[in-house]
Amino acid sequence: MEFAKPLPGYLVTRYHGWKATSYEENKGWYRRLATEGQRPRAMVISCCDSRVHVTSIFGADQGEFFIHRNIANLVPPFQPDGDHHGTSATVEYAVTVLKVAHLIVLGHSQCGGVEGCVNMCNGHAPELEAKDSFVGRWMDILKPKYELVRDIEDKEEQLRQLEKQAVVASLENLMSFPFVEKAVQAGTLSLHGLWTDIGEGGLQCFDPKRELFTQV
CATH class of the missing domain: 1.10.287 (Helix Hairpins)
Structure with a gap:
């Protein structure tokens, strides 16, 4: 080797x-x-971006968080099709074996994966449209949410809003997992959607009643 x-x-x-x-x-x-x-109280699904340091943001020690990272902090919908689903497997283990009390999806500003999704939806990223693009096929998870931000003219604001929609999409997809839905309904698991501003150090939390993110 x-x-x-x-x-x-x-x-x-x-x-x-x-x-x-x-x-x-x-x-x-x-x-x-x-x-x-390990007996972590929470699982965090965050982006692979090296600028997003989950344990530092929350001052966490070893053993506190069960962490999974992927491009754009996305969770695919429940699809027990036999294919390899690293994110789905991690969620299953956290909820059914570790029995975490909190499941947090953490999005962030200047997300390259989300920007790639915007470019792909605009027809400006043919390399991501290729069938053999792992990133492109992964970002297909987020493409339906682009319709919600399509008409935003300010490109930075459009990106910011789609970054937040990536968090919402993941929360929605988490509830498609039977064991997640069961734990949430039983009150043993709570879902949380967060978005952090890398440059300003800000942290916003999704409010499902108002369907918007508010400062923590």
Whole structure:
């Protein structure tokens, strides 16, 4: 397996720094997590974007969040078709095995995946229209929501609104999973939709009654 290379030097240095400081100072907690297993109170579905640091936003420690990341923080609808569904599998494990009390979908500003969806819907991204585009087929999940923002002339505002619609779409699709719907109706699971502004550090929460996002 010649294509697998050693870890870059700067990452090795950072690892040893972490092992000598953060790990050493919290060794007991890490060993407890290893022996007793994880009991996260919440699952967070966020974007892969490197600028979205979920644990930092909420000041979370190891063991608090069960985190899944994908392009544009999307959840596909329930489709038990035998294909590989990483997001669906993660949701299933969080709800049925870990029995998390909260399931959070976290969207963000300047989302490249959502921008790609806008470009695809406008006919400006033929590469995403190709059948062999994994990103394009993943963004098909969001395409129906584009109709809600199509007539917004300000492109930045259009993007911002579709970013928020990506969160709404994921919340709607989560409720198509029988085990999610059952847990929500039983009161053992609550769903939350959030959107964060990377540059300003703002955080907004979806209000289903008013169908809009309000500042936290």
